[in-house]
Amino acid sequence: RKEVEQDPGPFNVPEGATVAFNCTYSNSASQSFFWYRQDCRKEPKLLMSVYSSGNEDGRFTAQLNRASQYISLLIRDSKLSDSATYLCVVNTNAGKSTFGDGTTLTVKP
Amino acid sequence: SAVISQKPSRDICQRGTSLTIQCQVDSQVTMMFWYRQQPGQSLTLIATANQGSEATYESGFVIDKFPISRPNLTFSTLTVSNMSPEDSSIYLCSVTGHLNTEAFFGQGTRLTVV
Numbered sequence: 001r002k003e004v005e006q007d008p009g010p011f012n013v014p015e016g017a018t019v020a021f022n023c024t025y026s027n028s029a030s031q032s033f034f035w036y037r038q039d040c041r042k043e044p045k046l047l048m049s050v051y052s053s054g055n056e057d058g059r060f061t062a063q064l065n066r067a068s069q070y071i072s073l074l075i076r077d078s079k080l081s082d083s084a085t086y087l088c089v090v091n092t093n094a095g096k097s098t099f100g101d102g103t104t105l106t107v108k109p
Numbered sequence: 110s111a112v113i114s115q116k117p118s119r120d121i122c123q124r125g126t127s128l129t130i131q132c133q134v135d136s137q138v139t140m141m142f143w144y145r146q147q148p149g150q151s152l153t154l155i156a157t158a159n160q161g162s163e164a165t166y167e168s169g170f171v172i173d174k175f176p177i178s179r180p181n182l183t184f185s186t187l188t189v190s191n192m193s194p195e196d197s198s199i200y201l202c203s204v205t206g207h208l209n210t211e212a213f214f215g216q217g218t219r220l221t222v223v
Binding site: 032034041042043044045046049087089091094095096097098099100101102 | 140211213215216
């Protein structure tokens with residue numbers, strides 16, 4: 001079993017749709033959690049950190065459930081520019097990041 | 110955040126040769142890491158670059174193949190040795206300021222071995 005597992009995707013949605021990505025992790029000692037975005041042929045860039053209390057940044061909402069070892073990302077009112085691969089990332093207390101395989105989102109007009 | 114300069118950005122190399130990738134950070138950082146991203150796949154950690162001592166390698170990666178240096182807190186190199194076509198990949202340098210904070214990435218080095 002992989003340490004971090006994501007919805008395999010791909011997700012193809014129309015503009016304006018709401019889309020949710022799910023991620024589970026196996027290491028209960030994991031300390032911090034993130035969603036990254038990676039555009040084609042570019043390096044990953046931080047989208048948002050994920051906290052147990054949940055956090056929202058504009059159209060993006062991230063949730064963490066430590067008991068279930070589950071992380072989610074919700075994108076509302078999808079834009080064409082949201083098309084990218086979204087990576088679920090989990091850090092251990094050694095500071096190492098473990099990446100999920102990524103979920104590809106394509107937003108269509 | 111940290112600004113990371115990684116070079117070269119891309120290279121095409123002959124099999125059997127070696128390539129050294131450099132990573133320069135604009136500020137002192139605690140943790141530096143090297144990742145590999147093979148075509149169509151996610152990132153896999155190669156090793157943690159330790160300042161002034163040998164790197165800590167992940168399972169499946171060895172020092173003879175991927176020697177790493179980190180002479181100070183702002184600079185590291187990764188060498189891909191005795192390359193084969195299977196080493197064709199993107200190699201990424203990553204840094205964090207403290208444990209459990211987000212990681213920042215260099216622009217990556219796109220390596221093609223022919």
